Amino acid sequence: MADLSAVPRGRSKLVYIEGEAVALFHTDEGQIYALENRCTHARGNLCEGTVHDGAVTCPLHDARFDLATGEVLSLPARRSVAAYQVKVEGDQILISRAPVERAEPARSQGASKSRQSRGDDDVDIDDELPDLDALDKALLNELQWNFPLSETPWAALAGAIGTTEQDVMARVEQLRREGIIRQVSAIFDTRKLGYKSSLVAVRVPEERIEEAAAIISSHPGVSHNYRRAHHFNIWFTLAVPPGADLDEHLARLAAAAQVEKIRKLPTLKLYKIGVKLDMNKDETALHKERGKEEKIISGEHGLPAAQRRALTERDRAFIRELQEDLPTIKRPFNPIAARLGVSTADIFAWMNEMAELGYMRRFAAILRHQRAGFTANGMAVFKVPESRIDEVGPIVAGFPQVSHCYRRPVYEDWPYNLFGMIHARSVENCEQIAADIAKEIGIDDYIILYSTEEFKKTRVRYFVDWELPEAVRAGAPSA
16 A cells, blocks of 8 residues: 555655565556566666656666566566556555456567577577576586686586587676676685674664665675565675774764664674575475585684684785686686786685685685576574574574574574575475474574565675765764
């Protein structure tokens, strides 16, 4: 339900129905429409798009959707969005979660079946996102966990999945264009590099949530920032470099965003970190194989701190280069070696050393969960007795659908101390996996928090110059 006066003619408004973000449009002609807010191409906010001739154009990449039916009308989007039934009663707009029924869509120019080159082959592109073929899925699995550190990694990957180097390179580029591959790079341990970080939950008045989220996202140390359907309605991660005061940065950020409540939730114990989206298997059945194939990356990888040598300026230079996206060229490490003034053999030896010391977790591709088909990503949080937490934590970490598992502090208004991030292809699957976990650990006091809006998601960039925005610099920490 929304007030008609809140959406004047020619305007749009973002509303939430049972936690679902919905774009509400009031056209110049007086018609009112409701669409799923996120564009199916790159999740742009449709409520910020341009409305013309019965359609809305996404502000990011100009995909167009029919206001009445949600049908996709032009590329780069290939899947339609949900359209919801609306009616006006007095000065109220009533929105039903029941989707508008569609007739078989007529193809429009730009959304019709077209051809796109992939190496030596051509593939069909339909309105709907095409299914990944067996080689795509095999390649994505290899990229996530078995990336070869060699002079010619794409050729090595080709040998692993049974195709040619040229085909692998073409597929990687296509998967990048599709938005499935976010980045291929070294992945470092934030804490072991000397950075201080924390998950943070804040409460912001609903009418100020977009403004507050923009201020929070402007901080260069914020890598993830989400709206969640909870009393604490913005959740973000903040990391600051060695020598910086995390609490001071957090206080200034909270003051600038004018939050009502803030809960700092740092990692007290890490049981698992490592996203592996299995592109072939049904995630609801993976627990049957737990312990056989799942590789758990714990916080104890590498040498103990007392045996770990300190980082040098040379190490920091290597980190600055290798944290960036690897180019899709035959010898991708050559330009990196040239910029560093070393050989590629030096780079591989350095990465092996960093992995042994524990500074580097792995070299791998990071996927965009939604684009890879894992559209339900729920943060399952459990209230576990302190006496059982170290028993239960490794069990939850053992589920292959869980990518991150941490122990975090509790507060009077936040009693959950064990966090597990679940990745699934549907909300139903996510709920089933959480229920399976709860049954196995014997804990029934838990909730699942889903992100209803993504404000920011990026990688922390280490050992680079920062410039805090004026709004954050001016934020005065409370006494």
